[in-house]
Amino acid sequence: MAEYIKYRVPARGVSATKGVAELIEKAEEDGVKTAWHRLLEQQPQCAFGQLGLCCRNCNMGPCRIDPFGSGPTKGVCGAGADTIVARNLLRMIAAGAAAHSDHARDVAEVFKGVAEGRLQYYRLTDVEKLKSLAETLGISTENKDEHEIARELAEVLEGEFGKPGDEPLRMLALAPKKRIKVWEKAGVIPRAIDREICECMHRTHIGVDADPVSLLLHGIRTSIADGWSGSMMATYLSDILFGTPKPIKAEANLGVLKEDYVNIIVHGHNPILSTKIVEVAMSEEMQELAKKYGAKGVNVAGMCCTGNEVLMRLGVPIAGNFLMQELAVITGAVEAIIVDYQCIMPAIVDVAQCYHTKVITTEPKAHIPGAIHIEFNAEKADEIAKEIVRIAIENYPNRPRDRVHIPKHKIEAIAGFSVEAILEALGGTLEPLINALRDGTIKGIVGIVGCNNPKVRHNHSHVTIAKELIKRDVLVVGTGCWSIAAAMDGLMSPKAVDLAGPGLKKVCETLNIPPCLHMGSCVDCSRILIALGALAEALGVDIPDLPAAGSAPEWMSEKAVSIGTYFVASGVFTHLGVVPPVMGSQKVAKILTEDVEDIVGGKFYVEPDPVKAAETIYNVIIEKRKKLGWPL
Ligand code: SF4
Ligand code: SF4
Known part of the structure; x- marks a missing residue:
């Protein structure tokens, strides 16, 4: 449904990337709002929030601290500006670390399934990297086949999330020794990923940690658990499963969408599904099916980080970054946008309703009202990927041809x-x-x-x-x-x-x-x-x-x-x-x-x-x- 555009965006000034302005102008002609329009509607944004001075951590609040000192300087519980700002920041770190690390957990579960021979659609691709990580973590690889090594590694990595006791994270073996000493001295060696994130939430509950130094030090500890274990694990295991990236040529920007093809966008972060979508979409069966529906074939392009994952391993063109997700739909040339999680604006469903694009959510933890939800399951990866690609192909005849505009810009x-x-x-x-x-x-x-x-x-x-x-x-x-x-x-x-x-x-x-x-x-x-x-x-x-x-x-x-x-x-x-x-x-x-x-x-x-x-x-x-x- 076209919307009333209250505030117009000065399209020519909002982006340094070619093609963006023309699509913002098209959005306004089509009666579609983007993040830029919604930001204008949000003005003025709350200054307390911008300064970190608003607390909603209990129902005696919300409490706000007056930054000029003439109003309240303490929340109802007595928390002052330093405590509230530090607590809010710690919660941001916790959420960020949780997102990266939960992504890692999903990859680790698939890795374990492959190690145990349960998942027929995935395999161990970079065995050298598997062995090198296993050895770094103290797992002997001698006289063991790759699946045995992978099983032992999977067990150790599972422990990273919630192992009991105060032993440091095993993945810290990848960090330089001088760093470990610094972290030991500061008392910020992380013990388990989930534990540090959980402790962030505990410390920031009403009436627990009120000292900004202690709160921020725990933020450092939690972030180390993310960078050196959660995110690190996601990277290592994705490389082991799908191959360690090597230099590869591809094209970038919205001009990678093709006029006469079924265009599918993969958006989100996790390569487990997006890699399968690319493989299935490129299969002869799906390319032929697309021809039956009047297209020349199927074209997959990436968006945000799942786009980066398939770009760097498979050379899949990348259509854009975070603020371009709505613009891809506004081209009118996208049959389906298939998402996993993180950085998916719920607004893409509203934008898609103005065109013919199907928004397909796939993760049990990331539903969007108005989207088609097809739950992903690694055991049936290829079947599910086929079902999704088929929906995109069958949607091609619905493309609103009079409202299609694909910017020309793309670059190698x-x-x-x-x-x-x-x-x-x-x-x-x-x-x-x-x-x-x-x-x-x-x-x-x-x-x-x-x-x-x-x-x-x-x-x-x-x-x-x-x-x-x-x-x-x-x-x-x-x-x-x-x-x-x-x-x-x-x-x-x-x-x-x-x-x-x-x-x-x-x-x-x-x-x-x-x-x-x-x-x-x-x-x-x-x-x-x-x-x-x-x-x-x-x-x-x-x-x-x-x-x-x-x-x-x-x-x-x-x-x-x-x-x-x-x-x-x-x-x-x-x-x-x-x-x-x-x-x-x-x-x-x-x-x-x-x-x-x-x-x-x-x-x-x-x-x-x-x-x-x-x-x-x-x-x-x-x-x-x-x-x-x-x-x-
Ligand atoms: S925790 Fe304290 S500052 Fe925060 S909302 Fe409750 S009373 Fe207010
Ligand atoms: S906006 Fe881009 S860089 Fe930021 S978290 Fe999302 S995908 Fe990553």
Whole structure:
């Protein structure tokens, strides 16, 4: 149903990505609202919420603290600004860590099913990685077949979620030893993923932990459980099941949708279903079926991180990042958008009702009213994938041909730079990278990650920071919606070396890599941790000593809060381009941007201006180089 558009969006200014403006204009012509329209309707947003000063943790509230001190300074229970802000942040970290880790649990269950020979549609693809992880976790692989190793590994990994006792997480064996010492000293070694998340909720219940320092330290502990175990497990097991990514060419942006094909979008995060959809859709049977319905075939494109998963392993084109999910439907050319979980706007159902698109939810934990729900079950993966693809094909004749508009823009990108792929490009050893860093050919490495947020110009900060850094000879790696933004801007094409400084350009040309490397989906921020850990160990230093930094220029999700916190916990100087809801407490803001550095070696830095942010990040890198005695 067309809606009354109360506030018009200045379409030409809201995005740095080609094709977005024309679809926002089309949305308004079609009477369809997008996230940008709804953000305008939300203005003015609650200042208490923006400052983190609102508490709803019990029914004596909600309580709000007056940031100017002339109104209430305490909630009904007596909690002040510092407690409330820290508690709210801890709950964000808990939710983010839960999302990543529950995703890992789902992959681990499929992995266990494969190990036990119960799941016919999945297999162990990267056996080398399986063995290497097993050995790192202390599982002997000698004289054992791959399924036996996998069974033992599955048992250990199951324990990561809820093992009893105070023993550290087993996956911490992947972290550098110097880091472990820092975490031990700070008392933030995580014991079990679910336990730390559960403790976040307990501590933030009315009348438990009121000390902002103690609350934030538990946030650090929980985030480490996410980064070094939950997310790490999702990455490792996805690689073992579907293959460790290698450089692969694909196309990016909404122009990957095809006029005469059945277009299917896979959206969400988990590769367990999306990989199957791609396999089934590309089968001769489904391609032929599409022809019977008048199409030339079936075309699958990705969105957000499940898009990244199938992009980096199968070369599936990527249609866009978080803020483009509604726009894909607004093209009028998408027969089905198939979602698993995380970052799926419930609004896609409303948008889809204005066209012919079927929204198909598949996860028992992620229903959306108005969508078709076809529950996924790994035991019947291929049958379910076929049923879903068939629905999309049968919907092709319903396409509203007079309302179809697919932007022309698409661009080639190279994705799939796992740590293993980077090592392979380097000739099997970190030495060439270390030498280039040491002699200043490359000044440093920055991991850029995270979301889109309609509060800032779409993809502008993502690409601006990346360009500002590569021109200063800083190698940029990244994940999530940043990597899609960079791909759509051409920064993942070998031609982007022309935007790099002379040193980085030389290295990229020698290795035949772009200056911005796609390392995967949100959970694959764990690959950045592994890369930094390996570099630090090879140099005999700790991660905070490296000329490296992190950035989340357009973050919005709770997962991004957890990622940012585990970057800081891992010793990384971490930039946030959107102000987090902590400014209601000077104490909490100071801990996060100053004091935490003395505890774990990393800290947050908040700067909305991407050019200024890149300058500061570069200066931090130069300071680290000075301390290492490396040329500037
Ligand atoms: S926990 Fe305290 S501050 Fe929060 S709502 Fe209850 S009374 Fe208010
Ligand atoms: S980067 Fe952010 S918006 Fe994008 S898929 Fe990940 S959590 Fe969602």
